[in-house]
Amino acid sequence: MTGDPAEISSAVKGGPRPCYWRRHARDKVRPVATGQSSRTVRHSLANEEEAKMSSTSVWTDIDLEREGRSQGYIRVPYSGNDTGHGWIPVPIVVFKNGEGPSVLLMAGNHGDEYEGQVLLMKLVQSLSVDRVRGRLIVLPGVNSPAVAAGTRLSPIDDGNLNRIFPGDPDGTPTQMIAHYIDSGLLPQVRYCFDFHSGGYSSEFMPMAHLAAPDDPELRAQAIGFLKAFAMPNSILVEGLIGGGKRLLGSCRRLGVGHMSTELGGAGAFSIEAYRAAERGLPRLLHHVGVLSDVDEQAPPKTRFFVRQPMRDFVFAEATGVFEAYVGLGETVEVGAPAGAIHFTETPWREPHPVVFTSSGTVLCKRSPARTKIGDCLYVIGTPLDVQ
16 A cells, blocks of 8 residues: 655656756755755765665665666565574665666565566566666565565565655664665655555456546646556555555655556456556657657546545444455445444354444455454445546
């Protein structure tokens, strides 16, 4: 999932860049105080970012500025029972070809979300550096311990990578990964696209989504990402909680354009969602100017929704077995029956009724039937007319 509303733009290579964009860290400019020159501010920012990077224990043998294709590992220090002085490998592939935007692609933020991992693995297997204009940094399994275990959280430290940004250079392995992304990678890129699915606990309609900027111009620019990627469904997210601890919070703070996805879920591999994403990724990369050509020029139509705030999700208020009455994509009305929770320890009891708290379309539903108080059962969205 993503975080707070981001200042996002979808300008094509060669077009004007909003003021919060920059080509890389040393081009970033902040407001100049009285008596300061812009050159002084640039040097100050560069020194701040270098200081942040020098504090990290994470390292890599990959030169991000090297022309051509580079592949290897981000190395996260780790000392455990089986290795006293080791490191955790986070695979990284970099394509660099001349001038152009820098783009960061990530998957495996949660290890039980598989479609995005396959999408980026197949991209790095097939992409020729000659097609790149600028730089493409690809992390197909960024939370590598969770990816190896097939779990949402890291089995090493129970870390949820998308809830601990900006990270900690002296923290747990997951915190160190977050800090390296926040201080080492995001300051060097203009866009970050993060590919998620529902994981074990949830199943989504195939969708791309982003936090909706309030500014009308930025909102229109953000919608350009969704139209270019053109999943069957595109979601503008409202009412997010804890955005500052998510990847999107770091992107917003650093002025990096961001988009994410929900490509199925239920701990499975959605063929429909994957194929739509596989067709959409080249269009998206071409749209932001980092890919020189694309076979499919005209994206298909996408349906737009506004996701309801978290307080309007349907949550379990009892513990037991959830009998769902409604499936993905169905239209529901507020107060309508959504399901029932059955009590296996006292089967003679009447089940606990579950009702919808808002009207709209079912975007997401819980996958495991076994549930407990506080679990999310349904997420609802309302159709949005986007020209």
